[in-house]
Amino acid sequence: MKQITRWSPDTCSCVLDIEWDDTEPESSRTHTIKAVVSRCGSHQAGSDEGIFKAVLSENTRKNRVFGLAQQALPGVTLEDYDWSFDAERVLEVKFANMTPAQKVQLQQDCDNQFRNLVKITEKQFEIR
Numbered sequence: 001m002k003q004i005t006r007w008s009p010d011t012c013s014c015v016l017d018i019e020w021d022d023t024e025p026e027s028s029r030t031h032t033i034k035a036v037v038s039r040c041g042s043h044q045a046g047s048d049e050g051i052f053k054a055v056l057s058e059n060t061r062k063n064r065v066f067g068l069a070q071q072a073l074p075g076v077t078l079e080d081y082d083w084s085f086d087a088e089r090v091l092e093v094k095f096a097n098m099t100p101a102q103k104v105q106l107q108q109d110c111d112n113q114f115r116n117l118v119k120i121t122e123k124q125f126e127i128r
Contacts, residue, residue, distance in 0.1 A: 004034050011058045011085065013040040014051065031056075042089060054089075061091055065110060065118055069095055072106045091118045098122055 001023060007016045015037040020029055033052035043051050062083055069076050073095060080096040091114075098106070103120055110118035 006037065009055055009059045011062055012042055012055060014038060014043050014055050016052055016055065018052075042085070042087075058085065058089060058091070061114055061117060064113070065091060065093055068109045068113070069093075069106060072109060073098060073102055090116070092121065093118060094121050096122075 001021070003020055003022050005018050005020065007018050008014075009016075017034040017037060018031045019034040020031045024030070033048050036048045036051050039051060043054060046054070065083070066076075066078070066081055069081065073080075076095060082094040084092050086092055093110075095103075095106070103122060107118075107120040110120060
C-alpha cells in the first residue's frame with residue numbers, strides 16, 4: 001500500500017512529503033517525491049523532483065562522511081562530529097581529536113567519493 005511520510009531532514013529546513021510502498025521489501029523500496037511542503041533558503045529554485053534529489057543527496061553525503069570517519073578515526077562518536085553546509089552546499093565537517101595524517105586520509109577518502117563537495121577541518125573546543 002502506498003504511504004506518505006513527511007520528512008524534515010536535518011541538513012536544511014525543507015519539508016517534503018515522500019511516497020513509498022510498504023508492500024516492497026525495505027532493502028529494495030523506492031522513495032519518490034509527492035510534494036515539497038516548504039523550501040529552505042538554499043533550495044528555492046527548481047522542480048519538486050530536483051529539490052528532493054538535492055536534499056536527499058546532501059543528507060546521504062552527511063551520513064556517509066560519518067561512516068567514512070568511523071573507519072578512519074577509531075572511537076569517533078557523533079559528539080565528535082560537527083557539520084554544516086556553506087552557501088554552495090559544500091559539506092564542511094569538523095571532527096575532534098584527529099591527527100594531521102587522519103585528516104589528510106579522511107579528506108582523500110571524501111574527495112574520492114564526493115569530489116569537492118566535502119571539506120574536512122579539525123574541531124576546535126572552546127575553553128571556558
